[in-house]
Structure formats: C-alpha cells, structure tokens
Amino acid sequence: MAIDIKVPVLPESVADASIAGWHVKAGDKVTRDQNLVDIETDKVVLEVVAEADGVIEEIIHQEGDTVLGEQVIGKLAEGGSAASASDSEKAPAKEESSSSSEQASNESSGEKIEVKVPVLPESVADASIATWHVSAGDAVKRDQNLVDIETDKVVLEVVAEADGVMGEILENEGSTVNGEQVIASILKGGSAPAPAAKESSEEKSESDSSTLSPSVRRALSQNGISSEEAKNIKGSGEKGRLTKEDVEAYVRAKSQRQASKEAAQKSLAEPVDAAERSQKRVPMTRLRKRVAERLLDAKNSTAMLTTFNEVNMKPVMDIRKSYQDAFEKKHGIRLGFMSFFVRAVTEALKRFPEVNASIDGDDIVYHNFFDVSIAVSTPRGLVTPVLRDSDQLSLADLEKGIRELAIKGRDGKLTIDEMTGGNFTITNGGVFGSLISTPIINPPQTAILGMHKIQERPMAVNGKVEILPMMYLALSYDHRLVDGKESVGFLVTVKELLEDPTRLLLDI
Structure with missing residues (x-):
C-alpha cells in the first residue's frame, strides 16, 4: 500500500515553502515516525515523518523545490523491504578501503599550518568555540569545515587551508577566544593512521560531523552533545550514518541513567516522587x-x-x-x-x-x-x-x-x-x-x-x-x-x- 508523503499544512500567512533536505532516498527502508525531509518556510523548518514502517518508493520533489501546503512530494510503500546491494556495488567500497589504507601509509610532509580564529569586527570583543567537527589525528581536506566559532551575532566557520592531518587542538568547545588566536594546527600533506584490517569503509560509522544532516546537528546542539560525545552514539542509518532518532534515543537513555544514579544516591526516607524528578542545566549560547x-x-x-x-x-x-x-x-x-x-x-x-x-x-x-x-x-x-x-x-x-x-x-x-x-x-x-x-x-x-x-x-x-x-x-x-x-x-x-x-x- 502506497502512502503519500505530504507537505504539512502551512499557516495562512505563509504562501509556500521549499524542500530544505531529504534524509532518505528512493529504496531506503524507514521506520514509523522517522524524519524523512525538512520543509523550510520563511520563518521555521518543519519536519515530515514517516506514517508507518516501509520503503521510500519515490521522491517526487527534490531539495530546493518550491512546494505548497499538503502537496505530495514523495511516496512510501508501507511494509516494503529495501533492495540489498549487489556484490558488484560492494566491490568498489572494498577497493576504496584498500586504496585509503595504502594512502595512510604515506609519511607526513611535516609542514605545519596554524588554524586561527577569523578577524572579529570592532563591535565584537571575543567569541567562543561552538563545535569542533574534527579531532586530533583526523584526515582533513582543503576547504573542509573544521570548527564553528560563535559570536553574539553569527556563527563563523573556520575551514582547512590545505589537505593534511589535524594536529593538536589547543582550545576545546566552550572556550573563549579572541580574533586571530591560534586554536589548532594542521600537518600539511600528512595522512591519518591506517584503519584496523578488519574495518571496511562500509562498516566504519559515518558519525563525523561533516557528514551529519542539519536536523542531526540541531539535535546535538540543542542537547549539549559535543562532537567527541557524538562518536559514542551508534548510527542506525545507511552505512552507520547518525540520524536524529539515534540522538533522541541516546539522550533519553542518558537521562534515564542519570535519573537512576541520582535516585540511588538519595536517602531511602525521601519520597519516591521527588527521586524521579530530574532537570538539565546547559549554558546559554x-x-x-x-x-x-x-x-x-x-x-x-x-x-x-x-x-x-x-x-x-x-x-x-x-x-x-x-x-x-x-x-x-x-x-x-x-x-x-x-x-x-x-x-x-x-x-x-x-x-x-x-x-x-x-x-x-x-x-x-x-x-x-x-x-x-x-x-x-x-x-x-x-x-x-x-x-x-x-x-x-x-x-x-x-x-x-x-x-x-x-x-x-x-x-x-x-x-x-x-x-x-x-x-x-x-x-x-x-x-x-x-x-x-x-x-x-x-x-x-x-x-x-x-x-x-x-x-x-x-x-x-x-x-x-x-x-x-x-x-x-x-x-x-x-x-x-x-x-x-x-x-x-x-x-x-x-x-x-x-x-x-x-x-x-x-x-x-
């Protein structure tokens, strides 16, 4: 049975919307309430979730298309199953893994490039490290986003000046920094350590923040989860990719563990209702x-x-x-x-x-x-x-x-x-x-x-x-x-x- 994937009902004062990003593609298997696509209006981003378990049958409108309220933008085959990849499709991934392993054996050129905070406007006194998208030892490519620097107005992206490997990270997330301050370094032309022999490119998790979807990044930011902590979350998406549902499940499990720990530390004489109450404290952006x-x-x-x-x-x-x-x-x-x-x-x-x-x-x-x-x-x-x-x-x-x-x-x-x-x-x-x-x-x-x-x-x-x-x-x-x-x-x-x-x- 095919289910229409529709744009949500838009408020009367909103003329239309656009497709910001699909999180699935035709043939993907999805579960009920999984976020399928982000719909953007001139004020907010709306999420469209799957009405039932099934397989994405067809995507009618692509990212960037202008759409209207309740317009059909895709089809979901309820209860279907995704087609498995053929052996010929899997082969290139193994070859790529082998190639990257050979590349990892190359020696670093040794040239060191400083990663600096951008020049800040005169009206901005300082900034803070919002999110690191890489870790020390990670291979990076020219123009890849390394870190988000947050001021009281905008978020500035700092990109890699050349291909290489991340060296030491001097300032962690949350640190206050000044304009043109050195916060890390890159070894130009270097290569990351070779992966374990048993780990293929398909098996490796794609939780690196450079591959995360906008909804996943928002979920991580809203719940105060750093890029380092995000690596502990197991991805359920294609090739181990992290999804918004994975983040929400991790947050729920973490809150339950924290609540259980706090309950265990309380006196036996304390009422049960008070022990079950919890709260979360996060710094203001x-x-x-x-x-x-x-x-x-x-x-x-x-x-x-x-x-x-x-x-x-x-x-x-x-x-x-x-x-x-x-x-x-x-x-x-x-x-x-x-x-x-x-x-x-x-x-x-x-x-x-x-x-x-x-x-x-x-x-x-x-x-x-x-x-x-x-x-x-x-x-x-x-x-x-x-x-x-x-x-x-x-x-x-x-x-x-x-x-x-x-x-x-x-x-x-x-x-x-x-x-x-x-x-x-x-x-x-x-x-x-x-x-x-x-x-x-x-x-x-x-x-x-x-x-x-x-x-x-x-x-x-x-x-x-x-x-x-x-x-x-x-x-x-x-x-x-x-x-x-x-x-x-x-x-x-x-x-x-x-x-x-x-x-x-x-x-x-």
Whole structure:
C-alpha cells in the first residue's frame, strides 16, 4: 500500500515553502515516525515523518523545490523491504578501503599550518568555540569545515587551508577566544593512521560531523552533545550514518541513567516522587545571552507603548491568487505576504520620518534611507537580518531578499554586515499561530511592527455583515521620540495601503 508523503499544512500567512533536505532516498527502508525531509518556510523548518514502517518508493520533489501546503512530494510503500546491494556495488567500497589504507601509509610532509580564529569586527570583543567537527589525528581536506566559532551575532566557520592531518587542538568547545588566536594546527600533506584490517569503509560509522544532516546537528546542539560525545552514539542509518532518532534515543537513555544514579544516591526516607524528578542545566549560547541583554535594555531604556489596528487581507489575497502563477513564471519565486508589508512599511516611513529615526544621546538622528530588519526564527534563536534600501526594490526583489536572509539564518551563514543596522523591524508571529502580541523594540530603532495570524471574522461592511480574512497589527514604539499622533497615523497608513494595494503600485 502506497502512502503519500505530504507537505504539512502551512499557516495562512505563509504562501509556500521549499524542500530544505531529504534524509532518505528512493529504496531506503524507514521506520514509523522517522524524519524523512525538512520543509523550510520563511520563518521555521518543519519536519515530515514517516506514517508507518516501509520503503521510500519515490521522491517526487527534490531539495530546493518550491512546494505548497499538503502537496505530495514523495511516496512510501508501507511494509516494503529495501533492495540489498549487489556484490558488484560492494566491490568498489572494498577497493576504496584498500586504496585509503595504502594512502595512510604515506609519511607526513611535516609542514605545519596554524588554524586561527577569523578577524572579529570592532563591535565584537571575543567569541567562543561552538563545535569542533574534527579531532586530533583526523584526515582533513582543503576547504573542509573544521570548527564553528560563535559570536553574539553569527556563527563563523573556520575551514582547512590545505589537505593534511589535524594536529593538536589547543582550545576545546566552550572556550573563549579572541580574533586571530591560534586554536589548532594542521600537518600539511600528512595522512591519518591506517584503519584496523578488519574495518571496511562500509562498516566504519559515518558519525563525523561533516557528514551529519542539519536536523542531526540541531539535535546535538540543542542537547549539549559535543562532537567527541557524538562518536559514542551508534548510527542506525545507511552505512552507520547518525540520524536524529539515534540522538533522541541516546539522550533519553542518558537521562534515564542519570535519573537512576541520582535516585540511588538519595536517602531511602525521601519520597519516591521527588527521586524521579530530574532537570538539565546547559549554558546559554552567546546569541541567546545577547538577545536577553537587548530585550532587557529595550524595556529599561525606552518609553515603550503599543498601538493596535486590524487590516482586511482580502485585497492582497485576491492579487496573489490572480497573479501568483504569472509572477512565479517571470521572477522564479512565489509571491508572499511579507513583500507587501515591507512595501507598505517603507511608504509609511517616508510619511512619518520620526518612526524611521533613532535617538543618540541628546540628538535625534533622521535616516534618509530605508533599511528594514526582518525577524527570523533559527535553531540558535531569533535574529533580525537587514533588507537594505527597501524603497529601491521591486516586490520580486523583496521576496528574493527575504528568502535569502531566511535561508542564511537557518544555516547560520549570516554575516556581521547582514545583521548590523536597520531602521525598523517587522516580525511575523502569525506563522506560529499568534493572534495578537506586543513586540519589543529592537534598539536603537524607534519602532517595530508585529504581524499576526490571518483569521476569518464577521465584519460590518456598508451596513451588512461579511466574513473577511482579518489580521491584527501591533506597532510598538518609543514614546520619547514618537507621539501618539505619529504612531497611530503610521499604523493607519500601513492598513490603508494593504487594503488598497493598487496605491502601493501607483505610489499614491
């Protein structure tokens, strides 16, 4: 029996999604609830799991394809069995193992290359070692990612400058480091120790973090598991590859062992319920600490107020429905809601320059350009990359820019420049189902716009009741610079432009 593999139902404010990565291929045997594919929207990554045990029969849409909610992207044959590899397919692996064994016998050239922390921007004091993807003695190739360096804004990758073997690792995960500090070395042209004679390349576990899927890396990071500890986890995937389910099983087993150990150490007189309770303590990431500091600073250093309004999204939805196919055919990207909001906000910023300004000491700085920050949820936390010169971008350029920033945020590839600046922020809590909220200002900006879930509600129109798709809008602003008149006028302008999108195109 064939089971359809479908894209999850997307929130109303999300136009479409894309396939971030398949964790299986046609012919692979899978188990119930195993993660098959990651589906990426402009805010979050959704996981699609197997509904039953079986075999992947067909993959219809590949990585990078744009898909819609509930669209069929693959087929699962329930209860099937994977075809075994032929002897001819296994032979090359043995030859490769033999070849690598011969290569391992070569002597090292002895040239030593220092592995250094990248140059940090002036605004970043130091950084920390997030994850080592290699160990001392491992063979590495040129441009292979060796270690992730985490600042309070972005994660920087340090790659190998040449083929060789990892020498001594001077700084371990969690260590605080400075710009251009030497943290390890590579023996150029060296080769790793030969593997044991009984261990073939097919039998060797592929738990090296350079081969791990994004979902596995996230699972390891979220549970505080280092690359060294990850080597202790037995992989159940193809050729011993580590899967997200392996990590979750390891974490559960580890928690049970820890709970049993704590229970054994407690007094016999202690109640059983208390002995069974456990907790986990992990240090905050630099990004999370930075977000906490900025949010607290915003609450303590601004006179923040929030004003609300609601917008009828039917006109925008009608435009999308009428021109979606033509738009995608011409520009190669689907038309979403966010580009309309950025365009409306940019026009409102032109009419209310106080909202586009910032306070610097006793001065007010009016910005004559329009850089809009877009809040993006990533596995590491909330980030706000900047869309530069939004007044000069078409709807297609806006959609492409927003998508590019979202993908970079998900993969931890955002640069310091892409995270710096911004005069105004837009955040969309509607993708998570939020109906109304009071967003916090992103200092030193003066205001932030919160989008929310689109929900059909009965509305009075010309003396009659109509069911319309409505969205609540929330504008939080710094009352030290923006008065009620400007804040309400700004929000009403955004509302009017969205309810009559033709005005956005005619610039009236």
